[in-house]
Amino acid sequence: MKRASIRASLIIVIAAIILGGVIAGLLQSYWVFLATSVLITGVALQSLGLVAGRTGMIALCQMSFAGVGAWTVGYLNLAEAPGGLPVWILIGGLAAVPLGVAIGLPALRLRGINLAIVTLSFATAFDTILATMTYPGQTDFLQVPRPALFDSDEGYFVFVLLLYVAIAVALEVLSRSRLGASWLAVRHSERAAAAHGVSIATAKLSAFAISAFTAGISGGLLAGYLGTLVSENFSMMQSLSLYAVAVMTGAHFAEGAIIGGLLVVMFPEILRRLDLPQDIGNVLFAIGATQALSTGETMSETFRRQLRRLMPARVKAAASAPASDLPAAVVRPAGPALSIEKLTVRYGSVVALDSVSLTVAAGTVAGLIGPNGAGKSTFIDAVAGFLSSYEGSIRLDGKRLEGMPAHLRAREGVRRTWQTNRIAPELTVGGYLALAAKGLSESETRAILSWLDCPDPETLVVSVDAGTRRLLDVAGVVAARPAVVLLDEPAAGQSHEETLRLGQRIAEIPKLFGSAVLLVEHDMDLVRAVCSEVTVLDFGRVIASGPPAKVLDQGPVKKAYLGIEEESVAA
Numbered sequence: 247m248k249r250a251s252i253r254a255s256l257i258i259v260i261a262a263i264i265l266g267g268v269i270a271g272l273l274q275s276y277w278v279f280l281a282t283s284v285l286i287t288g289v290a291l292q293s294l295g296l297v298a299g300r301t302g303m304i305a306l307c308q309m310s311f312a313g314v315g316a317w318t319v320g321y322l323n324l325a326e327a328p329g330g331l332p333v334w335i336l337i338g339g340l341a342a343v344p345l346g347v348a349i350g351l352p353a354l355r356l357r358g359i360n361l362a363i364v365t366l367s368f369a370t371a372f373d374t375i376l377a378t379m380t381y382p383g384q385t386d387f388l389q390v391p392r393p394a395l396f397d398s399d400e401g402y403f404v405f406v407l408l409l410y411v412a413i414a415v416a417l418e419v420l421s422r423s424r425l426g427a428s429w430l431a432v433r434h435s436e437r438a439a440a441a442h443g444v445s446i447a448t449a450k451l452s453a454f455a456i457s458a459f460t461a462g463i464s465g466g467l468l469a470g471y472l473g474t475l476v477s478e479n480f481s482m483m484q485s486l487s488l489y490a491v492a493v494m495t496g497a498h499f500a501e502g503a504i505i506g507g508l509l510v511v512m513f514p515e516i517l518r519r520l521d522l523p524q525d526i527g528n529v530l531f532a533i534g535a536t537q538a539l540s541t542g543e544t545m546s547e548t549f550r551r552q553l554r555r556l557m558p559a560r561v562k563a564a565a566s567a568p569a570s571d572l573p574a575a576v577v578r579p580a581g582p583a584l585s586i587e588k589l590t591v592r593y594g595s596v597v598a599l600d601s602v603s604l605t606v607a608a609g610t611v612a613g614l615i616g617p618n619g620a621g622k623s624t625f626i627d628a629v630a631g632f633l634s635s636y637e638g639s640i641r642l643d644g645k646r647l648e649g650m651p652a653h654l655r656a657r658e659g660v661r662r663t664w665q666t667n668r669i670a671p672e673l674t675v676g677g678y679l680a681l682a683a684k685g686l687s688e689s690e691t692r693a694i695l696s697w698l699d700c701p702d703p704e705t706l707v708v709s710v711d712a713g714t715r716r717l718l719d720v721a722g723v724v725a726a727r728p729a730v731v732l733l734d735e736p737a738a739g740q741s742h743e744e745t746l747r748l749g750q751r752i753a754e755i756p757k758l759f760g761s762a763v764l765l766v767e768h769d770m771d772l773v774r775a776v777c778s779e780v781t782v783l784d785f786g787r788v789i790a791s792g793p794p795a796k797v798l799d800q801g802p803v804k805k806a807y808l809g810i811e812e813e814s815v816a817a
């Protein structure tokens with residue numbers, strides 16, 4: 247386990263021991279009973295936080311997953327299955343997983359409002375099914391027995407707290423793994439995630455599966471808490487209200503789930519004592535969710551921002567490590583690493599690329615230049631697998647890439663950067679590199695970051711300036727040591743000195759990492775300095791190619807690129 251995961255897990259455990267001790271030891275039974283409900287709601291909110299907060303998908307049927315968990319526990323109790331509540335809860339969680347995956351399948355194609363409609367429809371259908379049946383044991387008033395050790399209200403509180411902490415720690419550790427980083431990356435930009443070889447399907451389905459499992463556990467815990475259940479406990483309205491609270495509080499943070507649990511449990515309690523209608527709570531949750539969505543900041547994020555202001559983190563130095571710690575270069579045979587033949591791309595009637603042929607030899611840095619709108623980004627999109635169709639052929643180390651989606655091309659050895667930065671700001675710098683390249687050691691991570699003057703691995707991307715994020719983008723692609731890296735204007739936004747230094751680094755990529763480079767740039771000094779070959783595009787056609795010294799001084803190139811007429815060039 248990484249150091250940061252251990253630290254975060256320790257904070258959760260210590261906070262739980264202190265709070266749990268105070269609640270179970272000092273409060274009256276009634277308040278302990280309510281606190282247990284807060285924790286169970288907190289578990290359900292954590293499950294929602296994973297799918298909605300971390301992965302950015304709208305899921306409006308979370309209580310249906312909880313209902314499956316609770317139903318399973320009731321059934322196992324009725325069947326007098328061995329193992330008792332802890333085992334039944336686990337089975338209840340597992341029973342919700344296939345349903346989670348089934349609901350996750352539409353999420354592979356749908357986003358936003360369309361996904362909301364699908365998940366809401368499922369919750370409605372689940373409501374209808376529940377209305378026609380009773381929960382196992384409901385008619386006989388058969389109580390779900392609690393574990394003997396945790397039978398009292400205080401004991402059950404401790405039991406639920408233990409499970410809450412176990413889930414919070416597991417999610418914390420997962421969120422710092424490559425899978426967790428892929429959830430955040432997918433939430434931020436599916437295309438950028440795919441460019442690192444992340445399967446969007448795996449990321450989304452795993453989020454739904456783990457989320458359903460956790461929600462199923464919350465349902466099982468509720469069965470032990472209440473003894474018997476009715477269908478209203480898992481209604482569509484409960485799912486909607488839970489989603490509003492998750493959005494408002496930021497349920498993907500451990501404290502957000504607890505604050506949400508407190509609001510869900512205590513609000514109705516306060517309203518009841520004030521003799522006010524309970525529905526007011528839902529209205530306030532909806533207003534809170536709207537506020538969070540419009541400001542783009544949940545309660546937890548506001549809390550964390552204020553905390554950072556009060557206790558500013560130590561400024562993280564740039565990563566430092568010797569170049570000898572860089573991962574060993576991949577040795578590749580000489581010859582063409584990337585060969586493109588007669589590549590044609592059309593956007594409706596616009597011909598963005600017209601029969602473009604280009605070769606990037608292994609061990610070299612080649613340039614692709616042209617005025618705005620010449621087709622350079624389209625070329626990168628086509629090679630990296632981000633276009634649904636094109637004509638011509640693209641070969642990597644002799645292997646045709648046609649029909650291969652972006653994430654498989656990335657795994658095959660084509661990595662790209664983007665003109666606009668697409669790194670998920672919630673990641674740490676080290677977490678981003680772990681997402682970009684599997685299996686990097688800590689010293690290798692530091693060495694790559696240090697080589698490109700990037701910050702310490704523990705630094706949050708959100709606190710990294712835009713220029714450095716572009717370098718981090720380059721660090722990500724080279725860390726994977728692919729056959730070819732496609733750099734899309736990496737020097738944009740860099741000062742002259744920074745561009746010079748970046749140029750030195752780009753020139754070193756083939757030797758240090760074994761990757762050939764195709765550099766798309768507007769900075770001609772940089773192109774002259776690092777490229778051995780350059781291809782010039784204009785209106786989607788190749789108008790010149792060859793060594794920069796020869797190509798860049800040609801009249802048509804100057805005319806196309808710099809807007810200088812041939813006569814004035816001749817003069």
Ligand SMILES: Nc1ncnc2c1ncn2[C@@H]1O[C@H](COP(=O)(O)OP(=O)(O)OP(=O)(O)O)[C@@H](O)[C@H]1O
Binds near residue numbers: 598616618622623624
């Ligand atoms: N999604 C799209 N739909 C329609 N036309 C597009 C699309 N993307 C690009 N184009 C058009 O294709 C042509 C090539 O655009 P492209 O972005 O590849 O050029 P570029 O050389 O990368 O430009 P820049 O240097 O400004 O990034 C332009 O005429 C552009 O308007």
